Amino acid sequence: MATTLPHYLQIQHHLLEKIQSGEWPANHQIPVEEQLAKDFGVSRMTANKAIRDLVQQGYLTRQAGLGTFVTDRKAESPLLDVHNIADEVRSRGHDYRNDVLTREVIAADDEIALRLGVRLGSQVFHTCLVHYENDTPIQLENRYVNPRWVPGYLETDFNRQTPNEVLVAACPISDIEHIVEALLVDAETAEWLAIDTTTPCLSMIRRTWSGEQLISYARLIHPGDRYKLRSSVHRPDA
Amino acid sequence: MATTLPHYLQIQHHLLEKIQSGEWPANHQIPVEEQLAKDFGVSRMTANKAIRDLVQQGYLTRQAGLGTFVTDRKAESPLLDVHNIADEVRSRGHDYRNDVLTREVIAADDEIALRLGVRLGSQVFHTCLVHYENDTPIQLENRYVNPRWVPGYLETDFNRQTPNEVLVAACPISDIEHIVEALLVDAETAEWLAIDTTTPCLSMIRRTWSGEQLISYARLIHPGDRYKLRSSVHRPDA
DNA sequence: TAGACTATTTTGTATAGACATTTTAGCAAA
DNA sequence: TTTGCTAAAATGTCTATACAAAATAGTCTA
Known part of the structure; x- marks a missing residue:
């Protein structure tokens, strides 16, 4: 059997799925820490850890007093072929x-x-x-x-x-x-x-x-x- | 007066200085969490947070049971930019x-x-x-x-x-x-x-x-x- | 001597609670 | 209408503690 995932990783995967599937578009506000903690049956610190990581990885941005939002990834320019x-x-x-x-x-x-x-x-x-x-x-x-x-x-x-x-x-x-x-x-x-x-x-x-x-x-x-x-x-x- | 830095950032700055100055070369083992916590007069969780961030940023690598070490960073550079x-x-x-x-x-x-x-x-x-x-x-x-x-x-x-x-x-x-x-x-x-x-x-x-x-x-x-x-x-x- | 067990060290994850800070919204007073 | 105050919602930081998991070194046993 696969090793059970730590709770904070479960939360991360849940969030990433929402983001990557497009269910949560750019600038969408995600559930607040307390709600996430409640949903997954963990403490707020654990939810915090999960979110914190994703912020560092650039998927989310946070603002105290406002909430946590899906990062709007900005476009870059040049081209390179996917060469075959x-x-x-x-x-x-x-x-x-x-x-x-x-x-x-x-x-x-x-x-x-x-x-x-x-x-x-x-x-x-x-x-x-x-x-x-x-x-x-x-x-x-x-x-x-x-x-x-x-x-x-x-x-x-x-x-x-x-x-x-x-x-x-x-x-x-x-x-x-x-x-x-x-x-x-x-x-x-x-x-x-x-x-x-x-x-x-x-x-x-x-x-x-x-x-x-x-x-x-x-x-x-x-x-x-x-x-x-x-x-x-x-x-x-x- | 400048806002006082959070403790975990103070720890991060301390660690980064050691790393970037070369005082701690690649693969050098840094003090264990408990020691850092003691040195800075904070709880282990705070030291953990500081280290965790630096691990995510690639400065440090950790291994349970062994310790925390300065990452041996291979140089990376953009292929397409006119890099300097x-x-x-x-x-x-x-x-x-x-x-x-x-x-x-x-x-x-x-x-x-x-x-x-x-x-x-x-x-x-x-x-x-x-x-x-x-x-x-x-x-x-x-x-x-x-x-x-x-x-x-x-x-x-x-x-x-x-x-x-x-x-x-x-x-x-x-x-x-x-x-x-x-x-x-x-x-x-x-x-x-x-x-x-x-x-x-x-x-x-x-x-x-x-x-x-x-x-x-x-x-x-x-x-x-x-x-x-x-x-x-x-x-x-x- | 080889292998198994054990203790120790160190990181990994998790909790419950506390207080601070930032932002907005709503309400009251000038 | 404008200003200022207050409450709330939400994140930010921090603590003290607990137990799990990994790696290692040492010890005991067959």
């Missing part, structure tokens, strides 16, 4: 294919729950693919998907539609976050990518949102000598 | 400085002429700097600048104004292109960055335009374990 590795490969005139190593439903552990913004122990989709360019592995993709937003994800034939395409088709992608670093990989990963463990690799963690919903969390590993990441930014105002 | 490495370092509360290895006018060879979009053999500015965060090298910057658009470039004191700042000051930057890859560096570069030649590094090639003019071509090398690139993109229309 299959198109990329084909645009170079090469053959694209992939191998599916894993395709499963798992219970979210701490890390996944945190990164994907779901409840601990809740079911999430997990796939692991190797993408090939002309039979050379160029990317290991480890992806976690929130089933709520892409229910048919696991049934896809990924050689017809890449995981990325499935997401894009399922919901409009509005926000993407990338974290890129260089690192060495473990033996298993090295084998999948047909490299050795001394080859520098590019690690890219990509999180994808649709509105307020976090759709997917992916870790992409590229052998350093087989991949370059390119991005162009144009700022009309500058 | 000096500001970035200082925003982490660390010291910034750089060493200028090369500062010269050279005749453009094939590659430079191609990349910078100038005629073969025409004169271009070239600088090579090592950027330090708390005396640890975090970036080797090899930069070529089109003299036509930034004539005073070579005369700059780069410890007062980074190369990037000079460009931004000289002309409005409208377009940036990044190409990122993971690689191993040669012995000379490794020495400059105080790493060995087996450490994976992040290489970033950055080209900067102002309107149609290509202003600068730079190759930036980061030791992989000391740097992460972060980028967030929001597309309001999607």
Whole structure:
């Protein structure tokens, strides 16, 4: 059985669901501490702790004497493509294919729950693919998907539609976050990518949102000598 | 008179000072809750609140049964912004400085002429700097600048104004292109960055335009374990 | 000596209550 | 009408205490 969630996390998840589902729009006032405490049968301090965390994470804003409100997230500007590795490969005139190593439903552990913004122990989709360019592995993709937003994800034939395409088709992608670093990989990963463990690799963690919903969390590993990441930014105002 | 700070903020400031001054290096164990509470004459819950906040902000990491430790923060920076490495370092509360290895006018060879979009053999500015965060090298910057658009470039004191700042000051930057890859560096570069030649590094090639003019071509090398690139993109229309 | 148990240290969660501060609304007085 | 006062609603801070859970170090036992 899954570990029972601490009360304050239960409250957080309840609030996040309301926010992320859109039931509570921006600037909506959430129930006051005392009410939340009563609803969940906990002390006011526990409700306070739950709210406090979400304020620090930017989901809520508070004002003494007034109440607690859903944060109105302000927009930023630039563009970056959600690039599709299959198109990329084909645009170079090469053959694209992939191998599916894993395709499963798992219970979210701490890390996944945190990164994907779901409840601990809740079911999430997990796939692991190797993408090939002309039979050379160029990317290991480890992806976690929130089933709520892409229910048919696991049934896809990924050689017809890449995981990325499935997401894009399922919901409009509005926000993407990338974290890129260089690192060495473990033996298993090295084998999948047909490299050795001394080859520098590019690690890219990509999180994808649709509105307020976090759709997917992916870790992409590229052998350093087989991949370059390119991005162009144009700022009309500058 | 200024409002007296809440106790938990006083504690936070005390802790942050220790961290940012370097008195408590990464992974240093900070006093336990009970000790802090005693030192500041508050209850354990108040000390807990102070620490909890700093954990959420990423300054500290905790482990039940072990203690609370100063987070070893890997550098992170926006991939798409014209980032200024000096500001970035200082925003982490660390010291910034750089060493200028090369500062010269050279005749453009094939590659430079191609990349910078100038005629073969025409004169271009070239600088090579090592950027330090708390005396640890975090970036080797090899930069070529089109003299036509930034004539005073070579005369700059780069410890007062980074190369990037000079460009931004000289002309409005409208377009940036990044190409990122993971690689191993040669012995000379490794020495400059105080790493060995087996450490994976992040290489970033950055080209900067102002309107149609290509202003600068730079190759930036980061030791992989000391740097992460972060980028967030929001597309309001999607 | 290896393994099991135990005590200690430290953080994690939770409670019930207290008082302070901020903001608004409503009411009363000038 | 304007001003000032007061009550209320809501968050902000703080305490003293309790027990749970995790990690470690030491001790006892087979």
